[in-house]
Amino acid sequence: MVITTTSTLQGKEIERYISVVSGEAIMGANVVRDFLASVTDIIGGRSSAYENKLAEGREIALREMQDKASRLGANAVIGVDLDFETLREGMMMCIATGTAVYVKDL
Known part of the structure; x- marks a missing residue:
């Protein structure tokens, strides 16, 4: 399945727009990751622990969105947007939203 942030697929015809789909994570x-991140904040540098958690959340949200689109009969999702939010201390949310479409000759 093609997943893109663009609203069209170059050289392809969108036969039908199916529905808005989303996936959430x-x-x-955890305490160890928070501690390691605070040490990184003090000495500088990147927090690989949090970067890995963000990547995991993004992958889960995209996979869930793709699964929903597939169940609706789509073969692509266009206009994908990723949002990251902090819910409360120690919790983060990633949402992937896009438009499930059926693309001719994909």
């Missing part, structure tokens, strides 16, 4: 951080 709510991830909790």
